[in-house]
Amino acid sequence: xxxxxxxxxxxxxxxxxxxxxxxxxxxxxxxxxxxxxxxxxxxxxxxxxxxxxxxxxxxxxxxxxxxxxxxxxxxxxxxxxxxxxxxxxxxxxxxxxxxxxxxxxxxxxxxx
Amino acid sequence: xxxxxxxxxxxxxxxxxxxxxxxxxxxxxxxxxxxxxxxxxxxxxxxxxxxxxxxxxxxxxxxxxxxxxxxxxxxxxxxxxxxxxxxxxxxxxxxxxxxxxxxxxxxxxxxxxx
Numbered sequence: 746x747x748x749x750x751x752x753x754x755x756x757x758x759x760x761x762x763x764x765x766x767x768x769x770x771x772x773x774x775x776x777x778x779x780x781x782x783x784x785x786x787x788x789x790x791x792x793x794x795x796x797x798x799x800x801x802x803x804x805x806x807x808x809x810x811x812x813x814x815x816x817x818x819x820x821x822x823x824x825x826x827x828x829x830x831x832x833x834x835x836x837x838x839x840x841x842x843x844x845x846x847x848x849x850x851x852x853x854x855x856x857x
Numbered sequence: 858x859x860x861x862x863x864x865x866x867x868x869x870x871x872x873x874x875x876x877x878x879x880x881x882x883x884x885x886x887x888x889x890x891x892x893x894x895x896x897x898x899x900x901x902x903x904x905x906x907x908x909x910x911x912x913x914x915x916x917x918x919x920x921x922x923x924x925x926x927x928x929x930x931x932x933x934x935x936x937x938x939x940x941x942x943x944x945x946x947x948x949x950x951x952x953x954x955x956x957x958x959x960x961x962x963x964x965x966x967x968x969x970x971x
Contacts, residue, residue: 785964786964848903849901
């Protein structure tokens with residue numbers, strides 16, 4: 746099973762809402778990632794969890810809060826987002842910190 | 858900081874023909890990984906091929922092969938016998954060996970025409 750799943754596929758939220766994005770993998774990978782991708786742009790790294798510990802935070806605003814409850818799950822909690830945060834949010838995982846990453850299908854987020 | 862440059866925003870190729878996508882990168886590191894990822898219109902990013910910088914042999918995966926020129930910091934992707942399903946955005950990516958911070962190029966949109 747070489748699949749990373751993400752829920753929901755689409756999310757529309759207001760600027761005062763609190764929502765969460767979920768990512769799951771069952772490949773035994775020990776590193777998980779959140780990326781943000783704007784239209785016609787490459788993915789931009791947001792957070793990296795390695796062995797369930799946050800190892801990279803690319804100066805992401807605090808309205809984005811990652812959580813890694815266990816080695817298979819990665820959440821991204823959203824609060825008080827801005828319209829410019831509308832984007833495709835991609836989750837990825839890798840076997841270790843220095844191997845290729847496998848991506849999920851993404852969550853299309855629209856902030857109104 | 859590492860930068861990855863893809864100088865061809867868009868390319869097209871006829872079905873069954875061969876096409877080469879260019880990628881150059883800038884780094885002072887000697888140990889690193891390079892990747893090509895494909896993102897079809899359905900948007901899921903798929904790994905196409907990977908290359909480890911310490912390996913001189915060019916990586917190959919079926920119809921996909923790379924031309925890795927370490928001294929020139931060049932990493933091009935050749936797609937042979939192009940198929941309609943190869944239509945996608947192709948991203949070149951660089952990752953330092955000691956961490957998992959992967960950086961992408963701007964991408965090349967490839968269209969395979971019937």
